[in-house]
Amino acid sequence: MTKKPFSKDILHLENIDEVIDGICEKLREDVYKRFRRYGGVIGISGGIDSSVTLAIATKAFGSDKLLGIMLPETDSSPESEELARELANKFGVKSIVENISGALEGFGCYRRRDEAVASVIPEYNPVTDKMKVVIPEEFVNKNLPPVHYVSVTFKDGTEKKVRLPMKEYLQIVAASNFKQRCRANMLYYHAEALNYAVLGTPNKHEVQQGFFVKYGDGAADVMPIGNLFKTQVYQIARHLGVPEAIINRTPTTDTYSAEQTQEEFFYQMPFDKMDLLWYGWENDYSPEEVAPVMEMTPDEVSKIFKNFARKQKTTDYLRTPPLHDYNIMEGSLV
Amino acid sequence: MKDQIRNFIAETTFNDPSIIKDDTLIFDEGIFDSMGLLGLINFLESEFNVVAEDSDLQEENFGSVERIVAFVLRKQAA
Structure with missing residues (x-):
C-alpha cells in the first residue's frame, strides 16, 4: 500500500x-x-x-x-x-x-516525597510551599535523555529549581x-x-x-x-x-x-506537534518528508525521532506484563 | 580513566565492555537512558571529583566514552 x-x-x-x-x-x-x-x-x-x-x-x-x-x-x-x-x-x-488521601498518608506517600525534596532544597516547607518535578524544555533538542529537576514555589511566590540526583529523583x-x-x-x-x-x-x-x-x-x-x-x-x-x-x-x-x-512534566512539546511527529516516526516518514510540513529542519525532526525511539525502548519495562515463560520443566520431564 | 568509564557504563547496563567502543554513541545506541546519565553524573563526581553543571549536560560532553573522558579532563584542568 x-x-x-x-x-x-x-x-x-x-x-x-x-x-x-x-x-x-x-x-x-x-x-x-x-x-x-x-x-x-x-x-x-x-x-x-x-x-x-x-x-x-x-x-x-x-x-x-x-x-x-x-x-x-x-x-x-x-x-x-x-x-x-x-x-x-x-x-x-x-x-x-473516593478520597484516597488517608490511604496515601498511611503509605507515607507525602512524607517520603517531601523528605526527598527537602534533601535537595532544605528550605522547602511542604505545609506552605508547592513542589513539582519538571524537565527543562531545552532537553528536547539536546539528543540526551531528559534529566529531571524539582521546582519549589515558596509561599512568597519565589521559585527555586534544582537538578535531582538519582536517589532523590527515584524516591520522589x-x-x-x-x-x-x-x-x-x-x-x-x-x-x-x-x-x-x-x-x-x-x-x-x-x-x-x-x-x-x-x-x-x-x-x-x-x-x-x-x-x-x-x-x-x-x-x-x-x-x-x-x-x-x-x-x-x-x-x-x-x-x-x-x-x-x-x-x-513529560512531553516537552505541544500535543498537535507531537501527534504528527510521532505518526511520522512510527510510519517511517523520513525527516526530510516531515520537516517542511512541520516548519522544522530535518535535523530537528531527526533529533525528535531519536528521542521517540529512546523513550519507547526505555519504557518497554512498563508495558511488559509479568514474565512467566520460565520453562524450567522443559527437557527434564520424561 | 577511559577503561574506568567504559567499565562503569558496561556494569550499569549489563553489557560486555567490548561492545562499548571509544566512539560508540551510548545514548543513540540505546545503551544509556536517563537513569544511566544520572548514574554517570554521580560516578564522575565520586571518582574524578568532577561536578557536571546544568550547562554541561550536552551530547558533546556525554555522548560517548571519548567525549566523557575529554569532558573530565577539561573540567579537571579548569
Missing part, C-alpha cells in the same frame, strides 16, 4: 462515527464476551482522556452499565472533581467520590506513584464488587512513551483510547459532546502540589 503524503491533517478522522463504532464493538466483545464482566468502572479526573473514555463507554454499554469514580487526594485540584461530576451528569453515569517518583496505585486498588475494588471491568484511560502517547505508572493508571482490563492520538481524542470529545470546560482545560498531571502541565 502506498503511503499518503505527509500532511498536517493526516491524523484527522474523516469517518469518525465508524471509528467510534469500531471501538464500541471491540469494547463489548472484550468486556462482555471475553472477560464476562457486566459493565465498566472508570476513574474520572475531569481530564480529556478519562472523559472521552467515559463518553465512548456510554455509547458501547449504556450509562446504566458504568460507574465513574472520582479519586481526589490532598494535592488534587478541586476543579478536577467539579469537571468530573459535570461529565458524569452530562452522560447520565452514576458517579461516586516512587512515593508519588502511590497515588496512581491507590487509585487502581480502589477501581478494582468497585469493579470486583460489581463484576465490572476496569476501563483504563491512557491514550496512545501515554502507552507508547510510557507516561503511566505500572500497576497504577496502567492497571486496567481494556484501554479503549490506547491507540488514539491526542488530537483524535479531542476530535472525538467534540463529536460526542464532552463538556467544553473539559475540552478547553490544559492537560495537567494533577500529581504534585504545584500546578503542572503534562507538556512541562
Whole structure:
C-alpha cells in the first residue's frame, strides 16, 4: 500500500462515527464476551482522556452499565472533581467520590516525597510551599535523555529549581506513584464488587512513551483510547459532546502540589506537534518528508525521532506484563 | 580513566565492555537512558571529583566514552 503524503491533517478522522463504532464493538466483545464482566468502572479526573473514555463507554454499554469514580487526594485540584461530576451528569453515569488521601498518608506517600525534596532544597516547607518535578524544555533538542529537576514555589511566590540526583529523583517518583496505585486498588475494588471491568484511560502517547505508572493508571482490563492520538481524542470529545470546560482545560498531571502541565512534566512539546511527529516516526516518514510540513529542519525532526525511539525502548519495562515463560520443566520431564 | 568509564557504563547496563567502543554513541545506541546519565553524573563526581553543571549536560560532553573522558579532563584542568 502506498503511503499518503505527509500532511498536517493526516491524523484527522474523516469517518469518525465508524471509528467510534469500531471501538464500541471491540469494547463489548472484550468486556462482555471475553472477560464476562457486566459493565465498566472508570476513574474520572475531569481530564480529556478519562472523559472521552467515559463518553465512548456510554455509547458501547449504556450509562446504566458504568460507574465513574472520582479519586481526589490532598494535592488534587478541586476543579478536577467539579469537571468530573459535570461529565458524569452530562452522560447520565452514576458517579461516586473516593478520597484516597488517608490511604496515601498511611503509605507515607507525602512524607517520603517531601523528605526527598527537602534533601535537595532544605528550605522547602511542604505545609506552605508547592513542589513539582519538571524537565527543562531545552532537553528536547539536546539528543540526551531528559534529566529531571524539582521546582519549589515558596509561599512568597519565589521559585527555586534544582537538578535531582538519582536517589532523590527515584524516591520522589516512587512515593508519588502511590497515588496512581491507590487509585487502581480502589477501581478494582468497585469493579470486583460489581463484576465490572476496569476501563483504563491512557491514550496512545501515554502507552507508547510510557507516561503511566505500572500497576497504577496502567492497571486496567481494556484501554479503549490506547491507540488514539491526542488530537483524535479531542476530535472525538467534540463529536460526542464532552463538556467544553473539559475540552478547553490544559492537560495537567494533577500529581504534585504545584500546578503542572503534562507538556512541562513529560512531553516537552505541544500535543498537535507531537501527534504528527510521532505518526511520522512510527510510519517511517523520513525527516526530510516531515520537516517542511512541520516548519522544522530535518535535523530537528531527526533529533525528535531519536528521542521517540529512546523513550519507547526505555519504557518497554512498563508495558511488559509479568514474565512467566520460565520453562524450567522443559527437557527434564520424561 | 577511559577503561574506568567504559567499565562503569558496561556494569550499569549489563553489557560486555567490548561492545562499548571509544566512539560508540551510548545514548543513540540505546545503551544509556536517563537513569544511566544520572548514574554517570554521580560516578564522575565520586571518582574524578568532577561536578557536571546544568550547562554541561550536552551530547558533546556525554555522548560517548571519548567525549566523557575529554569532558573530565577539561573540567579537571579548569
